Amino acid sequence: MNIVVLVKQVPDTAAERTLSEADHTLDRENADLVLDEINERAAEEALTLKETAGAEVTVVSMGPDSALDAIRKVLAMGADRGIHICDDRLRGADLVTTAKVLAAAVRTVKDVALVLAGNATTDGQSSAVPAIVADLLGLPQLTHARELTVDAGRVRAERETDNGEATLDAPLPALVSVTEKINEPRYPSFKGIMAAKKKPVETVGLDDLFPDADGTGLLTTRTHVVEAVPRPARGVGIRVTDDGSAGRRLVDYLIAQKLV
């Protein structure tokens, strides 16, 4: 069984994130970049399947040179090989382009039974890319899974969203996106980190993924950011230290603000 895991390097949510003034894309130079934590759980799920059912795990990431760190981390966790999609023309790629490029990279892997991804990345949070990749590949989408079972050529997932819970069932091959709840990702061992250095990582660009395309259709920018304005910092508010009456005084404030 071949499993492909889609991962993304994102700015650490524990730090400030900014958009570049020039083109409103993420300011990567000033960001602390990490492997997205939900993607890490997708990788963990792939590695669990590798151990229980036997699988070769390929990790795919699109991004600049630094994205190689995210790939190496998943290799250190135990994945077998990596595909790094690196092309300057993909800077600021929209959701549809991103999904098309990821789908093309998945197509380069033979006999894929399962594509795994996180249900959202913590930077964009659009939460749409896995479903789009599934549609482009003609695979069933089993998104927002908090539990996953692969057995006898079928995949079953427990899906959990704001709308409630559902059990999903589909034949393989399929795409599954996982939520934060699915597992606790392992830490790469020292041995894993050393082994990861020797594992193969193929770097591909748009010309490799779309040899027959002239690139214009694929790279058409379908959306344009008119402006990006940092939201004004919230002004300093009222600050009190409780002397035993803070709760009562707070009610006066809430009434004055017409909040109760």
Add this chain to the structure above:
Amino acid sequence: MPDVLVLVDHDGARVHKSTYELLTGARRLGDPAAVVVGTPGTAARLKDPLARHGATSVYAAESPEADEFLSTPAVDALEIAVREVSPAAVLVSATTDGKEVAGRLAARLDAGLLVDAVDVDPAGVATQVVFGGSYTVRSQVTHGLPVIAVRPGSFEPEERPVNAGERQLALPPVGRAASARITARRAVLAGDRPELTGATVVVSGGRGVGGADGFKVVEELADVLGGAVGASRAAVDAGYYPHQYQVGQTGKSVSPQLYIALGISGAIQHLAGMQTSKTIVAVNKDPEAPILDLADYAVVGDLFAVAPQLAREVAARREAG
């Protein structure tokens, strides 16, 4: 005026409020046309309320298996509707399902996709709030049809009665190999409290609450204020409160009129999910807690003293009338 297609959120019997909001937003761009995807008979049940809220056409995309498969029938229906109607735009609610439907549709049509819009102007420029409220971004679709997923709560539902025309759209059979079948559904038990993302008041507890028992104080205050209960990631990770109530970067984003943070330090993870709230009140023992600097009203004090006093006082004032 050109049609603007609106995907109807419904439970088979009732139209969800988010759809009426979309119809309001759609009127800025053209004539709102509602697309109902469901089992046979659904559109007929939903037509009147949709027309009352301004849907000039109701397209019925019905098949016996429409509810059986995840998202695919809705994507198919919108794709067919777009090809038949050539609309000016397609609007869906930016719910979990809506965002996926919008994305798949945009990919099939090679359309421009904008997700999580909080406003749309008559020129089709959508406003989005990114990075947990640290930036306001205005974007426009420059190529292909605009497919816009609008965050629930962004528009006011309006009654605008019209006579709606009805048309059938033939849904193709769902491809078994390319679609996930829904074999069971369970509603998440929310109890009597309002749903977190749409609540006007949210009271959240953090690690300072100290344990699952301590959350009773949070719940009591929420109930007095008619609000929803939230929890910080630290509180969820510590097992104090269930995951589905997590507010923050990897949880839910909320934007209520009033957000009360009890025993929450204010890690960026959490702020990203709540800092667009209109008024923020924070109670924390630690005078250095970052959330106190962000709050409109900050109390340095013990939440177990302040919150119950606040709850009692609100109840007493109500009774006094």
